[in-house]
Amino acid sequence: MSGGLDTLRELSERQRDAARVALMQAEALSNRAMAQLEQLRAYEADYRGRAPGSGGAAAPIELLRCHQGFMGRLEQALAQQHEAVRRAEAELRRRRELLQQAELKLASVQKLLQRRQAEQGRTEARRDQRQTDEAALQRHRRATNGYGDLP
Numbered sequence: 001m002s003g004g005l006d007t008l009r010e011l012s013e014r015q016r017d018a019a020r021v022a023l024m025q026a027e028a029l030s031n032r033a034m035a036q037l038e039q040l041r042a043y044e045a046d047y048r049g050r051a052p053g054s055g056g057a058a059a060p061i062e063l064l065r066c067h068q069g070f071m072g073r074l075e076q077a078l079a080q081q082h083e084a085v086r087r088a089e090a091e092l093r094r095r096r097e098l099l100q101q102a103e104l105k106l107a108s109v110q111k112l113l114q115r116r117q118a119e120q121g122r123t124e125a126r127r128d129q130r131q132t133d134e135a136a137l138q139r140h141r142r143a144t145n146g147y148g149d150l151p
């Protein structure tokens with residue numbers, strides 16, 4: 001009776017396991033994106049600190065323009081990395097939700113299997129009780145009549 005449910009449970013377990021793997025991959029991607037963002041921030045702070053003309057020293061205009069141009073590209077890279085982090089975190093949230101749904105489905109299937117097994121156990125217990133009662137009735141009839149087949 002529970003063959004189909006066993007198959008459903010196995011499928012639900014595989015889906016849950018796949019959701020766990022996908023979540024771990026999303027976590028790793030999110031961590032890498034965040035680490036790269038932190039590296040870019042540290043590099044930006046360092047580069048900004050080494051700006052030509054800082055500390056009141058005179059610097060050629062070409063060097064200042066070069067520095068400003070690179071700072072502009074660095075700010076673009078930071079904006080792109082912020083977006084990458086945002087997308088990675090959104091994917092991480094989505095994967096967590098999918099795992100939660102898969103775990104809920106598996107728990108539901110397992111609960112249904114437990115109910116079916118309990119019902120099957122009760123059915124078998126009632127059948128055993130009927131057989132025991134029938135055997136006791138037969139013994140009682142034999143004992144009171146002296147014959148096993150007379151009412």
